[in-house]
Amino acid sequence: AQSVAQPEDQVNVAEGNPLTVKCTYSVSGNPYLFWYVQYPNRGLQFLLKYITGDNLVKGSYGFEAEFNKSQTSFHLKKPSALVSDSALYFCAVRDLMNTGFQKLVFGTGTRLLVSP
Amino acid sequence: DTGVSQNPRHKITKRGQNVTFRCDPISEHNRLYWYRQTLGQGPEFLTYFQNEAQLEKSRLLSDRFSAERPKGSFSTLEIQRTEQGDSAMYLCASSPRGPRDTGELFFGEGSRLTVL
Numbered sequence: 753a754q755s756v757a758q759p760e761d762q763v764n765v766a767e768g769n770p771l772t773v774k775c776t777y778s779v780s781g782n783p784y785l786f787w788y789v790q791y792p793n794r795g796l797q798f799l800l801k802y803i804t805g806d807n808l809v810k811g812s813y814g815f816e817a818e819f820n821k822s823q824t825s826f827h828l829k830k831p832s833a834l835v836s837d838s839a840l841y842f843c844a845v846r847d848l849m850n851t852g853f854q855k856l857v858f859g860t861g862t863r864l865l866v867s868p
Numbered sequence: 869d870t871g872v873s874q875n876p877r878h879k880i881t882k883r884g885q886n887v888t889f890r891c892d893p894i895s896e897h898n899r900l901y902w903y904r905q906t907l908g909q910g911p912e913f914l915t916y917f918q919n920e921a922q923l924e925k926s927r928l929l930s931d932r933f934s935a936e937r938p939k940g941s942f943s944t945l946e947i948q949r950t951e952q953g954d955s956a957m958y959l960c961a962s963s964p965r966g967p968r969d970t971g972e973l974f975f976g977e978g979s980r981l982t983v984l
Contacts, residue, residue, distance in 0.1 A: 858910030
């Protein structure tokens with residue numbers, strides 16, 4: 753089964769500093785990878801996805817992610833963090849069955865706390 | 869607003885009562901998913917509809933849970949005889965089928981259930 757792992761429960765960074773939220777994946781075949789963000793008591797908002805092509809994917813709100821096949825990683829990055837980036841971040845991978853059924857499998861989430 | 873809509877946003881109930889959540893997906897999306905998210909965890913897949921057909925159900929979906937999508941548009945998730953362990957955020961998501969489908973899910977704001 754496809755899976756992702758987010759090794760850090762929480763990441764702390766000062767405003768203006770670069771941030772990285774880590775994700776590693778385990779898949780058979782080519783991975784379709786996603787990042788979502790969740791603010792308190794809200795649903796998940798899509799940030800970006802990697803399907804194929806450039807290893808550096810640009811997404812919403814200045815976020816980007818780097819796909820690394822050799823390290824099976826898909827880390828989320830931002831050059832300069834904002835206090836408003838503080839939220840819960842989820843990495844996800846598409847799980848595609850032979851029947852054609854597909855779903856997203858999520859990691860456990862990483863809480864990002866950006867201090868002023 | 870043409871996004872995924874969920875109602876109610878919050879529900880507090882006593883143990884043993886029945887509750888029902890409604891999801892209105894994006895109108896042109898024929899795939900609909902229900903996920904459950906407990907505190908400190910990532911969303912977990914519950915069930916999937918393609919049009920009006922319920923094609924996949926997770927083992928997490930006990931006999932007390934039932935979901936419908938009678939006309940292939942909105943969906944309901946009913947929990948009978950609620951237990952305190954059912955307290956969670958219930959997330960609905962939709963996606964299109966066809967060439968535009970990359971596995972990305974579009975989530976609603978969620979329905980938070982608290983069972984006392």
